[in-house]
Amino acid sequence: MEKQQVGSLRFQIDFSQPLHEQILDQVRSAIAKGEIGLGEKMPSVRELAQELRMNPNTVMRAYQELERDGLTEKRRGQGTFVTSSPERVQVFRTDLAAKYIDAFLAQMSSLGLTWTDVKAYIQQNHTSDKGGDRS
Amino acid sequence: MEKQQVGSLRFQIDFSQPLHEQILDQVRSAIAKGEIGLGEKMPSVRELAQELRMNPNTVMRAYQELERDGLTEKRRGQGTFVTSSPERVQVFRTDLAAKYIDAFLAQMSSLGLTWTDVKAYIQQNHTSDKGGDRS
Amino acid sequence: MEKQQVGSLRFQIDFSQPLHEQILDQVRSAIAKGEIGLGEKMPSVRELAQELRMNPNTVMRAYQELERDGLTEKRRGQGTFVTSSPERVQVFRTDLAAKYIDAFLAQMSSLGLTWTDVKAYIQQNHTSDKGGDRS
Amino acid sequence: MEKQQVGSLRFQIDFSQPLHEQILDQVRSAIAKGEIGLGEKMPSVRELAQELRMNPNTVMRAYQELERDGLTEKRRGQGTFVTSSPERVQVFRTDLAAKYIDAFLAQMSSLGLTWTDVKAYIQQNHTSDKGGDRS
DNA sequence: GTGGTCTAGACCACG
DNA sequence: GTGGTCTAGACCACA
Numbered sequence: 001m002e003k004q005q006v007g008s009l010r011f012q013i014d015f016s017q018p019l020h021e022q023i024l025d026q027v028r029s030a031i032a033k034g035e036i037g038l039g040e041k042m043p044s045v046r047e048l049a050q051e052l053r054m055n056p057n058t059v060m061r062a063y064q065e066l067e068r069d070g071l072t073e074k075r076r077g078q079g080t081f082v083t084s085s086p087e088r089v090q091v092f093r094t095d096l097a098a099k100y101i102d103a104f105l106a107q108m109s110s111l112g113l114t115w116t117d118v119k120a121y122i123q124q125n126h127t128s129d130k131g132g133d134r135s
Numbered sequence: 136m137e138k139q140q141v142g143s144l145r146f147q148i149d150f151s152q153p154l155h156e157q158i159l160d161q162v163r164s165a166i167a168k169g170e171i172g173l174g175e176k177m178p179s180v181r182e183l184a185q186e187l188r189m190n191p192n193t194v195m196r197a198y199q200e201l202e203r204d205g206l207t208e209k210r211r212g213q214g215t216f217v218t219s220s221p222e223r224v225q226v227f228r229t230d231l232a233a234k235y236i237d238a239f240l241a242q243m244s245s246l247g248l249t250w251t252d253v254k255a256y257i258q259q260n261h262t263s264d265k266g267g268d269r270s
Numbered sequence: 271m272e273k274q275q276v277g278s279l280r281f282q283i284d285f286s287q288p289l290h291e292q293i294l295d296q297v298r299s300a301i302a303k304g305e306i307g308l309g310e311k312m313p314s315v316r317e318l319a320q321e322l323r324m325n326p327n328t329v330m331r332a333y334q335e336l337e338r339d340g341l342t343e344k345r346r347g348q349g350t351f352v353t354s355s356p357e358r359v360q361v362f363r364t365d366l367a368a369k370y371i372d373a374f375l376a377q378m379s380s381l382g383l384t385w386t387d388v389k390a391y392i393q394q395n396h397t398s399d400k401g402g403d404r405s
Numbered sequence: 406m407e408k409q410q411v412g413s414l415r416f417q418i419d420f421s422q423p424l425h426e427q428i429l430d431q432v433r434s435a436i437a438k439g440e441i442g443l444g445e446k447m448p449s450v451r452e453l454a455q456e457l458r459m460n461p462n463t464v465m466r467a468y469q470e471l472e473r474d475g476l477t478e479k480r481r482g483q484g485t486f487v488t489s490s491p492e493r494v495q496v497f498r499t500d501l502a503a504k505y506i507d508a509f510l511a512q513m514s515s516l517g518l519t520w521t522d523v524k525a526y527i528q529q530n531h532t533s534d535k536g537g538d539r540s
Numbered sequence: 541g542t543g544g545t546c547t548a549g550a551c552c553a554c555g
Numbered sequence: 556g557t558g559g560t561c562t563a564g565a566c567c568a569c570a
Contacts, residue, residue, distance in 0.1 A: 015480040029245035055555045097246050101256055104239045110160065111232050112168040115257065121236055122250065153560065179542065190562045210285040212542050212570030299515035325570045367516050371526055374509045381502050382438040391506055392520065423545065449557065460547045482555035482557050
């Protein structure tokens, strides 16, 4: 468990998974949760690469995808900034969540589990993670 | 959407994802759901490879993982058979489901969504998939 | 655990291992332990094959190896018999044991374990199997 | 007897046994004995394949099993490394040894030999391999 | 016929 | 450069 703080971002990387995806996920998560503020400056590609001991190309790829998602913007000569639009973040967040949820339900269904089964499991094993699961 | 029936198994393959994983998933799913009976003979490596138009090695790889999971048994010179033990299937199924569920919850949490949010979303968008989701 | 009794022999087969080797081992073991008497008649190839639901070729191969080892003899028109010579059994038994023991020690050594380590393990975990392991 | 040194690993291969198993065994042994250090980089799949004059797929297969055993980790684009966790190695080593020992005892027992018999044999024939076998 | 091993060589994603 | 996936096709042991 190697956690690293870079600016207002916290990273925890694991070499058994594509590195650029992990950066992407963790930055997305930080934005979604408001851990990095809207309009805030991101670490530069080089800085982040150095801190995380990665190839700059790897970081660059993650940044490009963040921009494609509309979560960040490049300003020439200044660096990369988190978008200032809360709507963008919100839309992105719900879209992504919807995608994940759908995939998850398909997965459960492929194991022959119903939504009731899943809720039962979560209630038993994740009572601390719950958010009011009074079924 | 190219669906193919091979013995009691149905396959639908998509070339943008590792082929052996797809075979693995679909056979697992068929076993978990009881679509192929316990103790039943699987299609032979060569037969399945021919039907799905892929290389025998690719099918073999999937079959090896199935055996590692304890879902199938090989009988030398006779073929590959689904395990006859319902417990194995059950244990496997719940273990795998637990793994998926935990990963899913971590994912949701990383997007800043609570379990209540998720349940609300599912109730709205998946009323047909439900299994009594009266929260 | 499917055990089968055939004449004075008991078989327990497992499909994840060459069948002829299993027959071989189990007959050898029965002779070494005196469970089948010297000079006694073995089940015929066909009879055994039928009982164990195997291909006669598989049984035949095991029988050929038994004869090569000098543990059985064929008598034309009468069938296969366990050797009547106790010396043969004894020599065979110690030779085979020596081979196994040497291989085992090499194996342990390749894991970096000394003979003392092995004895310690066995003393702890196999006190019922011991035969006077006062170290 | 063709011995080959590759980095800090020494290989001796024999074509009458599955090649990937031999690689597996010899690397395992090297890790268990500490001949290759924890966290150290393994030869790359291609490099080892070339040195041992075998197909990269064969080496890859061995490497995959090593990883499944938790003895190595792959870092994408960087290579394969021995695990840095001594506990993993230790657990693996004792588990494997236990498996071998149990199988060995079953084998001896099937030949009608007691543990005392075995110890006597070893004392006579392996006085150099001993590690203090004062029984 | 079955599964198991191996080779040769292609193409891909990742860093 | 690294590992990962896939194909085509050979040869083997086993039943």
